Structure formats: C-alpha cells, structure tokens
Amino acid sequence: MEDLFRSYWWLMFPLAWMVIGGFRGWLDYQRRRDNLDLIKHFADSGKDIPAGLIEKLGGRARTGG
C-alpha cells in the first residue's frame, strides 16, 4: 500500500482536478436551474418579469474561484 502511494501520489492532482471540475459543473447546473425557477415563479404568479432580469440571469454562469 505504501509502495503504491509512493509510486502514484501524483495521481492525486489530476483526480482532485477532475473532482473539483465535476463539483463546479454541478454548481453551474444548480445555478442555471435556480435561474429558471425564478422565471417560473414570475410566470406562475402572473407578474411581469422585470426589465433586464433575463439578461442578467443569462450572464456569466461560472461559479468563480
């Protein structure tokens, strides 16, 4: 086990990178879904969507970092 770790410790980096990438992708998905929920909320309540809201929601989707 120790030998394995000593031989392949560097695998931690690409694996962590992939995990973080997946996590950020999932956050982006949640973010877009929440945006749609807000639009749906406006539509369900029969209110007009404020000017500029759609544009702002469609902007940068990345979660930063």
Next chain:
Amino acid sequence: MNTFEDLFRSYWWLLFPLSWFIAGAWHSWLNYSKHRDNLDIIKKFADSGREIPPGLLDKLSSPVPDDWDDEGYRGRRGRRYYRFRYGYGGWYRVVLFGSLAAGFAYAAYIDIYGAGEAFTIVAFVMAAMFLATLVATLTTRPPKD
C-alpha cells in the same frame, strides 16, 4: 505508525496543494450560495409586490463581493479586479505560477532534498498552469460594463 510517520515526513507538502483545491471548491460553493440568496430576495420582492431595486439585479450578473460597490466595480479598476479575482487569468497568477515553475524546476535540477523526480512533476504542473494563465490573461475579456 512508523509507516504513516514516514509518509507524512515525505509528503507533508501535499497538504498545501490539497488545501488549495478544497479552498477553491469552498469558494465556488459560497459564490453559488450567494447567487441563490440573491434570487430568494428577488422572489420576496416580487411576492410582496414591490419594485426590485436595479442594484440587486446587477448583482446577479457576476459574483462581485459585497464590499465592492457597483460603481467601483465598473471601469478599468473594476475590470482588473474582476480578472484578478474571478477569471482564470490575471497577471498576479501569471507571475505566481511562473515563479513557482521556475523555483520547482531549479529544485528538480539541483535535486534538493534528494527528491528531484517529484519536483520535476510539480515543475511541469506549475509550468502548465503558468502557460494556461498567461493565455487566459491575454485573451479573456471581462463582461461589458
């Protein structure tokens, strides 16, 4: 017990890059939470029939920190801040990764601590990040004001 101690003595420095990954993930999560909270506030304004403040809508388009007012966020300084803090690029990161790559390459060359091979891999990773950050800094455009 000795095995773990040996491993720790050999790989203690792994704590730094790993905590970097964890901090990055935490930062992303906080940004997402902030965006969600902003949506909740907008929803509350809509439910109560009040007009939504324009400044609140502006906060949706980018993860700008609370202490950075909207006026300050715009303009040259704001764009620079945006790139530095949220983009993949930023000259700060270019210099950081460049220095790290050079440092680790030197450590690999002189075989410091007898761990030249390990430092070679780290130097490659840092050099890749340096190049990627440099390209991103030169090509990325911040959102329009």
